Amino acid sequence: MKGETFIGVMDVAEEDTWTHLDGSSIANNDFWSTFWIDADLSLNQPNGGPTQNCAVINRRSHSLPNKTQDKSCTYRRKEMLCYKKVNCLKWNSTSDQLYREHCYWFTNKPSSMTSWTIVDAMNKCRDDGGYLAPLIDDQNYQFIKDDVLSTVFSLKSTRAWLGTHSIMGSPTNWNNDPAFVTLLSWSSFAEKCVVIDSNQMQSWIPCNTNSSTLAGAVCFKQGLGGDVPLISPEPITCEPEISSINVNSTTVEELKRILFIDPEHTNDNGNCLNWTSTTDTKYRHHCYWFTNKPFSMTSWTIVDAMNQCRYDGGYLAPIIDSLNYKFIKDAVLSAIEKHPNGDIPLIGVNFTSVEDIKNILSVDPKKTNAYKLKRISVYEDRPVAKAIGSVGVAVLISVIIFIIVLDCQRMQQCISKKKTKKSKKRKHNKVGTSDQN
Structure with a gap:
């Protein structure tokens, strides 16, 4: 810290009783132990009285850089120590x-x-x-x-x-x-x-x-099963979820063996990049791949792309510096242009086992959400929703049967009326013939 740095304590409510900014107390008012004590009593801290109700950590060049002193809460400083409540x-x-x-x-x-x-x-x-x-x-x-x-x-x-x-x-x-x-x-x-x-x-x-x-x-x-750091960590990495797939342990180990990519054997001709950025001097190991818009999707916004990358077990690729930007253009996207049909060679894969991978990872299209969504507006797997759907189908069938029965009755009535009219007409014709005789 080059300058004095504000921290989240104050004694606004009661002079010399230091609390957190939300008013919660500090155990045994123990914050006093952090103040700067000098042989010259006039320099002892805190010394601002009711006009200085906030606290700062001393600048690094100070003789006691790890100690604190009170300052006015309107004291203009750019540095402040923040934390994240989790x-x-x-x-x-x-x-x-x-x-x-x-x-x-x-x-x-x-x-x-x-x-x-x-x-x-x-x-x-x-x-x-x-x-x-x-x-x-x-x-x-x-x-x-x-x-x-x-x-x-x-x-x-x-x-x-x-x-x-x-x-x-x-x-x-x-x-x-x-x-x-x-x-x-x-x-x-x-x-x-x-x-x-x-x-x-x-x-x-x-x-x-x-x-x-x-x-x-x-x-x-x-949750990490322990204390959660209050300062933002590096972005966490999640492995693809395979818990919903019924795969035995030997199959998982076989997949790991087949799909394993040794970082030591990757180069600029592959889809993985190992580099130390000259900007922040951090070492990184990134593996990239190209993904297409699924045929079942009508939308392909940035959110759709983010979700597809996450579904594939990764994230949308960031542009960190000129080196990884050039690598993405030259090594990843150029392969797409060379293979417009999507037949892109896999790096670090045992090609003799590709058929095995296809068999292991094959999914019945009729069991996918995309297939279900084609047949219904929104997929619902809850028992209540299924029950309501079954009741709706039953009611619909009942109404159709009722309409058919009514139509049959009307048709029967019409046929009966026609027969009656024909019978009357025949009788009338017979009576007329007899009268003429």
Whole structure:
């Protein structure tokens, strides 16, 4: 720290009783041990009295750089020490009986950004090491409102994005988590996203909304089974989820062996890049691939691309510096141009086992969500939804049968009337003939 740095303590309420900014006490008023004590009593800290109710850490060039002193809260300094409050929830969802550990935090729209759409909020959460928070059930929704947003909204008036949107009127989570939540208001059939305002009121708005009253988002990441760091970590890496596929352990090991790429044997002709950026001197190992818009999709926005990359087990590729930008253009995208039919050679794959991989990873198209969505507007696997659908089919069949029965009765009546008329006509003809005789 080149200059003095503000920290989050004050003694506004009661002189020389130091508390956190939210008013919570510091155990045993122990913050006093951090103040600068000098042999010259006139230099002892704190010494500002009621006019200096905030605290700073001394500058690095100070003789006691690790000590603090009191300053006026209007003291102009650029440096301040920030932290991120994380609230964690561990629960078993009553809807699918799965145990989950989620850690949530509130993030603000950066002052350098002019846009704050759902995509901007997603990217900010990812930069902070997580994802936009999904609404899985009523329990985690209530936790986000009561434990995460209540404190934030008590200090500022804004609206915050959450990681849930609507498809044909049904809630769906961007990260593909199930959405059993029932406390949300009804959404129209147009695609919209969830926001919560400072009055804790939830609403649906267009996902590309960019408003001055919308400047926050709730982020989350999977619980780590221990303390969660308060300072944003590097973006976390998630492996593709294969828990829903019935694969035995020997098959998994075989796949690992076949698909393994040795970083030491990759080069500029492959799809992996090892490099140390000259900008921040960080070593990175990135593997890139090209993905196409699925035939079943009619939309291919940046959000669709992000979801497809996440479904494939990765992220949308960032441009970090000139080296990785050039590598993506020359090594990844040039291969697409050379192989317009999509027949791109795989790097680091045992080609003799490609057929084995196809057999292992083959999926019945009729069991995919894309196939189901072609046959129905929105896929619903809940027993209640299936029951309602069955009842609807039964009612429809009953109505059709009823109409057919009525038509048959009317047809029978018409036939009977025709027969009666013919019979009367015949009798009339016989009577006339007899009279003539």
